Amino acid sequence: MRLRLYAVLAALVGSFLIPATPADAATTYRGDGDHLQRIRATTTPGIAQVTYDGDGYFSVWGLDSNGKEQQLLANSAGSYKGTAAYNVDTSNRLVALKITADAPWTIKLLPLSKARSWSIARNGSTDDVLRLSKPSRGLHSLRIRYTGGGYFSVWALDARGRRSDLLANKAGAYKGSVPLPAGSKYAVITADGPWSIVRR
Incomplete structure (x- = not known):
């Protein structure tokens, strides 16, 4: 019983020692080719800075919890570099990114304040x-x-x-x-x- 109590206390103390993620932190995803990237589900508006280094068709769709294409963040025939806003409608809830590509890409998610x-x-x-x-x-x-x-x-x-x-x-x-x-x-x-x- 005493050992179990010590384990619970250690877990609680450890949780307070884990640094919180800064509110203005960026999350960066990289890949090469088609990919389904799951993210931490959010309804908060933000921006996506997107780059793509290929010559073929490229797109980035934000998916909702049902896997439905909800927000088009990038759409290009060839190389691309741009910034899009997501979750700008009250019904939006971003849970994943669906990337269509034939070459390397990078997506950085940032707060709208950036x-x-x-x-x-x-x-x-x-x-x-x-x-x-x-x-x-x-x-x-x-x-x-x-x-x-x-x-x-x-x-x-x-x-x-x-x-x-x-x-x-x-x-x-x-x-x-x-x-x-x-x-x-x-x-x-x-x-x-x-x-x-x-x-x-």
Whole structure:
């Protein structure tokens, strides 16, 4: 009985000595070819930084607990490097990643707070997620330009990282000025060519 009590106490003490995972820690997965990567199930919004070094078709789908393709995080014919947001809808629950590839890939999962900072102007040439230091207040506009030939979209997310407004949605080149809804803190860009966003 005494030995059993000592064992229980040792287990309890050991659990307190295990360092907690930092809230801003990144989790990185690497592979080569098709793969099903299980992750710790989460409903918290975050970003996925994805790279792929092949020439063939490549995609990354986020799966729910039933194995259903729920969130498309990357989709490319050939090499790819970009950032996508996940769990941006309240119904989302990411439990695994389904990777289709014929060459090496890397996926890094990070908190949404690690998205690229954005104050006035930002530009890029692929999928990206931008972060304001504080949620937008008052009346602001975004001057958006895209010169690629594929699908292009810009979504605004609120301070919780939840999808709120579709700001741009076009197949092909785009140029326009749109209002930025008050309370917006993130912008999620889907693009396969040069783009720029200027906040006014």
